[in-house]
Amino acid sequence: MSINNGNTDFNLSVSQTGEKSLKVSWSRSGGIGYNGRIDIQRPGDGQIVYSKTYNQGDKKGSFTFQVPYFGEYKVHIKSNNGQTYDFIYRNVFLKAEKVKKFTYKAADVKKHEEGSLLQLGVLTVIGLYAATLGSVLSIYFGTTQAASTKFTFPKPRVGDTMTTTYTPVIGGVQTVVKFVQKPYKDKAGNSFSGGTYTSAPTVAKYITYPK
Numbered sequence: 233m234s235i236n237n238g239n240t241d242f243n244l245s246v247s248q249t250g251e252k253s254l255k256v257s258w259s260r261s262g263g264i265g266y267n268g269r270i271d272i273q274r275p276g277d278g279q280i281v282y283s284k285t286y287n288q289g290d291k292k293g294s295f296t297f298q299v300p301y302f303g304e305y306k307v308h309i310k311s312n313n314g315q316t317y318d319f320i321y322r323n324v325f326l327k328a329e330k331v332k333k334f335t336y337k338a339a340d341v342k343k344h345e346e347g348s349l350l351q352l353g354v355l356t357v358i359g360l361y362a363a364t365l366g367s368v369l370s371i372y373f374g375t376t377q378a379a380s381t382k383f384t385f386p387k388p389r390v391g392d393t394m395t396t397t398y399t400p401v402i403g404g405v406q407t408v409v410k411f412v413q414k415p416y417k418d419k420a421g422n423s424f425s426g427g428t429y430t431s432a433p434t435v436a437k438y439i440t441y442p443k
Contacts, residue, residue, distance in 0.1 A: 237317035238310075246307045246322045249296060254322060258293035258309055264290050265311030275303030275439035299324050300330040301373040302360070302405070303439035321441055326360070326400040332392045341388055360436075362396045362407060371407045371436040385411040405438040 236244075240342040242258045249255040256270065268407075273279065282297045285320040288311075295317075299305060302324055310317035343350045349365045362371045388394075391414050399406045413426040 234320055237320060240316045240318055240401065241335045242309050242318040242320045244307065244309055244320055246320045248322065248324050250298070251327070252302060252324050253296050253298045254295050254305060254307065254324060255294075256307055257292070258318075259292035261291060263288060264293075264309075264426065268311040271306075271308045271310075272297055272299070273306040273439050273441065274300065275305065278306070278442050285349040294365070301439075303325060303373060304441040306441050323438070324423055325438060326398060326405050328400070329358075330398040332396045332398075334396070335359070336390055336392045338390050340401065341390055344388055345422050352367060360398055360405060364394075367407055368435075369407075369431055371405070371435060373432055373439055374382070379407075379434050381434045383409060383411075383429075383434055385429040386413055389416060390432065405431050406435045406436045407431075407432050 240260075242264070244258045245256070247255050254272065257274075258264075258270070264286045264430050266288050268288065268290065270284045271280045272282040274281045281300060283297060284293070286293060301314065302313055304321055305321050307319050308317065308319040342348060347366055349363055351363050360371070360373060362369065364370075364383070365382075367382050368382050370380040372379070388411070393412045395410045395412070397408045397410075399408075399415055409431040411429040413429070415424060415426040417423050
């Protein structure tokens with residue numbers, strides 16, 4: 233696939249490969265030109281996250297780059313001090329459901345008691361994060377832009393679990409968190425069966441490139 237959005241056709245092709253990588257290729261019979269380079273710019277603020285330079289006579293190139301998080305990226309090829317250029321906007325989205333199970337340890341229980349932010353269900357490989365602060369659950373894509381919802385569950389104990397399920401939906405990722413409290417005994421020796429608590433589905437929208 234080649235789309236000419238600039239003033240020169242570099243036969244630029246950009247596609248998603250793997251979980252969150254971009255496969256980039258280009259070709260031009262007359263060579264890329266003076267000061268040839270490709271920039272990959274991230275969603276949200278347009279900051280360059282990767283650059284590759286070429287020699288003036290290079291006629292083609294290809295590479296794969298793993299982006300930091302999901303969203304819409306701009307791939308920009310240019311030369312001759314930016315006078316010759318082409319670019320493509322390409323989405324990098326979650327392709328399949330992902331599940332992450334978190335088991336509370338003593339330090340995690342302490343964080344909850346202190347009201348500290350607790351990262352759970354972290355999937356850095358796909359750039360998705362979930363965290364709880366008190367009763368608030370937040371989900372985000374490697375930035376401060378977050379979707380949040382109230383999620384009420386009992387005070388965690390060591391060995392309790394929190395399972396985060398990420399599901400691709402149109403325009404974003406739906407997150408559901410399930411807290412499982414193990415059966416336990418209180419200090420008086422009374423037995424309790426524990427329980428399961430599930431959050432309402434929360435959708436974090438993909439971040440777009442600033443145009």
